[in-house]
Amino acid sequence: MHSRRSAQEVLLCDLCETVPLQSHCELCNINLCKACVGEHLSDSSKRHNVVPFLHIKSTPNYHKCPDHADKHCEIYCEKCGIPVCLTCVTSGKHKGHDISDILEKVSAKTESLQKDLKELETRMYPRYEEMASNVETEKAEIETKYWKLTTTADEQGEILHREITAIVNQRKSAIAEMKTKHLDALNKNTEKIAQKMAELKQIMSDLKSILKSNDVSLTSTYKSRNSEFRTLPPKVRVTVPSFTAQKINKDQLNEMFGSLPPLSINTEHGDTMKSAEAVSSPPVKPLLDETRVTATIDTEYYRLFSVSCLSEDQVWTCVNSKTMKLLNLQSELLTSIQTKSGNTPQDITVTRDGDLVYTDYNDKTINLVKNKQIQTVITLQGWGPGYVCCTAGNGLLVTMVSDDGEQFKVVRYSGSTEKQSIQFDDQGRPLYSSGTIKYLSENRNLDICVADFGARAVVVVNQSGKLRFRYTGHPSNTQQSFDPAGITTDSQSHILTADDDNDRIHILDLDGQFLHYIHCHLERPYGLCVDIRDNLFVAECNTAKVKKIQYL
Template sequence: MLHPRRSAQEVLLCDSCETAPLQSHCELCNINLCTNCVGKHLLDSSRKHRVIPFTEKSFAPKVYPKCPTHADKQSELYCEECDVPVCSTCVSKKHRGHNLCDVLEKLSSKTESLQKDLEELESRIYPRYEEMASDVQTEKSELETNYGKLTTAADQQGEVLHREVTAIINQRKSDIQEMKHKHLSTLNKNTEEITQKMAELKQIISDLKSILKSNDVSLTSTYKSRNGEFRQLPPKVRVTLPSLSPQKINTEKLREMFGSLLPLSINTEQGYTMKSAEAVSSPPVKPLLDEPRVTATIDTGYDRYELRSVSCLSEDQVWTCGGNETMKLLNLQSKLLTSIQTKSGDTPGDIAVTRDGDLVYTDSNNINLIKNEKIQTVITLQGWGPCYVCCTADNDLLVTMDSDDGEPSKVVRYSGSTEKQSIQFDDQGRPLYSSGGYNKYLSENKNLDICVADCNASAVVVVNQSGKLRFRYTGHPSNTKQSFNPRGITTDSQSHILTADWGNHRIHILDQDGQFLRYIHCDLDLPWGLCVDIRDNLFVAELGTAKVKKIQYL
């Protein structure tokens, strides 16, 4: 290759080997390379080299920035220790012995980093802030409605109590009226008795006067006195008036009758740290196989209809649990490697393997960790029972749980034993998951969505990492004859969502947006628990056979 500014007789050599004619130029390293040395040069993955044909190299003079310390000099070098551009004077005085590099190379690298930051800010971070601001705005717009409902509920409770008080008062008035009538009736009866005696007395008095006037001996001799009889006065009725003794109103009890108003609770959750663009970059595309195939079958030793959960420790070792207190670690040849019994003696609800290779299991009201074959209870729940558990990319634990008093189920995120997040309701205050049932498997997708297989609701419910509902999947739209019975759920490197439709003996594969892709059949017999290994092999715990099938589907 001839240098365009030199004679045709002069051959330019590779700066690396100094023997072969140069063919290319790396703009980042400012070095000329032959064909053989280009490949070696690109092996250095610590830099993003920009290799171009030598003929396209720009021979324009380099424009160095001015030295920030010595205005009359140019900074041709960059001090990586002090993170500043420097000139030759700076080097000889303050930066002697420091690690120096070409300033244009450093500025190019920094410019590339700035461009990446700009792209991430514009395409990923700022939209997330917009979404959060929109969520807050939505919540503010619903304040009047939500607090209006509370006010209406208070009015309704007041009306109920008013009706009760009115009914009591009316009954009291009725009792008073009845006592009044009884009192009056008694007085009337007493009056009648006295009036009758008075009439008799008047008659006797009249008769006596007539006898005395007549001087008739026969009348006088036959007269019999009744004064003794009338000296015994008729009984006098004494009635004590009823009295109303109102009790002092107990304000506290009256407030209790109105029910309680739970106080406003404002919790500021720890903000999530978004993964960098490099961390969430798309993995290599793995297309789905037209015909998935079983590559291994593990006999777990559990009885039929007992095997529930499976979790991968490695490509050829899986943890399993079933209808007794024993959890088993098995290899692909069905060899039992380890077995551990639950601390409580209860049947484990679910199992999961952490990023460190430790085993987590749920039972009763506890979430337990097995480390070095020693069991420790890391979380004890009050009023809630843990259902199923999974480990996230950040080594958090996600747990589905049902309440003891019939409240809607929820998903809780733990870091160690500290609760970081609780997901229970959508933006409208409606429950995301069905109540009770203890049948809610879950998994975190590679895009950080939280996917829950809610068997009671016949749905897969997917929310984003903030807990906002993304979609519900209720089975293939064309299938109206068979009910959808999701149980186990898992996700793979392609952000596919796989869920076991156990009653229909198949597995649904969805994309990350809930679109149905295809079924996996493989002669499955009541598939229940699911997991995938690091190579996207699917492991299926069959309830009907108590076996685990390893399936290649990508």
């Protein structure tokens, strides 16, 4: 298969690479659109044989026989399992072997090849893509959970630090109190000694005066006080306490701090997918009679317009602000990103790799946010990008409005390369109104579903851009006219669209037949998305809340 083609892409002309092919030149082995046929035939240096593309297989391409150069292998040898020529059968080493018509064998083999290719493209490869996406989602969740573990360890460390600091302060306070009491006792002892010393000095002075005076009266009346001072004042002994430090037991300290269980990494045996014959559709999930809100996220915006799931418990949101927020079910802000230009993003989506994509209408760019780094992947001229969704092949579908506001189209991108433009029906009439509000989603059968707010209709085209149907609302219980805003699809190929004025969600089957309403006390539902388990996330415009709803 051509390297530029996949099950999710329209087969394009090999010359212009923009328009679906219609013809094939058998001699040059090249696919052509109607406009490029004339250009190809103008090359007179070669012979050409242009046929409708659907007729390519009508002329068999027989290989030359390796043993008989002038013969073609037009017969199939059943015993050897290879194509052979008539000479090989009649006179060569395949003489007497069972033979059959090679075209019948090729037809059977071709049918088998087509079945294998269809199964690989539509079932197996998407499952591998889904697994890869799930691993990326799990990696992001692990980053968050390990960050929380590290934060918990830091918090526990701070608690222990505070406790140890408090104990240290208590010990230092007790030491200071002991010191004060000891010094007070010594100071009182010093005062008593000083008092006795002052008395002794006075007595010694008096005795010296008596002896010097030779006064008979004073000498005869003197009474000794020496016996009073022979007993010394009490001596205060102070013993400074010692600090007995306990040896730190690291095991006890580790246990006190908290522990982690051993690392556990389990590798499960991969599931074996059933064959395409055994499984023709995903498991049936019936609609619930009573839908219920399982979580409510408060974004703290003034108004809310778009929501896109990163995982079952994390969603990206955006409003009329340059900041886009990643929130969990507890309304905790996990990450915020500001647009590269400072403009308001028109819409957001999450790729299968878990990266954020946003459109910048004023800057005419489509941008990819990977590891918090913004990369402009597409820059437009003459058109402004509106709403965006990721496709099954990990490409993008983008709604666009012309600079004069008069034209509207849906463009498919693979990377930064435009692969398809959808604007008109088979009669050349515009498929969509000229308004700007047009959310879109790709269904499981690769239909492109656009909620055309201006036309008050959901417009659905197939993979090649051919109109399948328009849904203009259901007559029952409709208070106001049908105003489709956000739109999304689920694993059952249901189409879910937000009816803004009527505060409800319409659920349609893949052919546009109305199935059910979701009410859940919604207030102006706008943006919608569905996670891998078919949980519906609804962005309420007026309340700026995201409601997670179980409806299957």
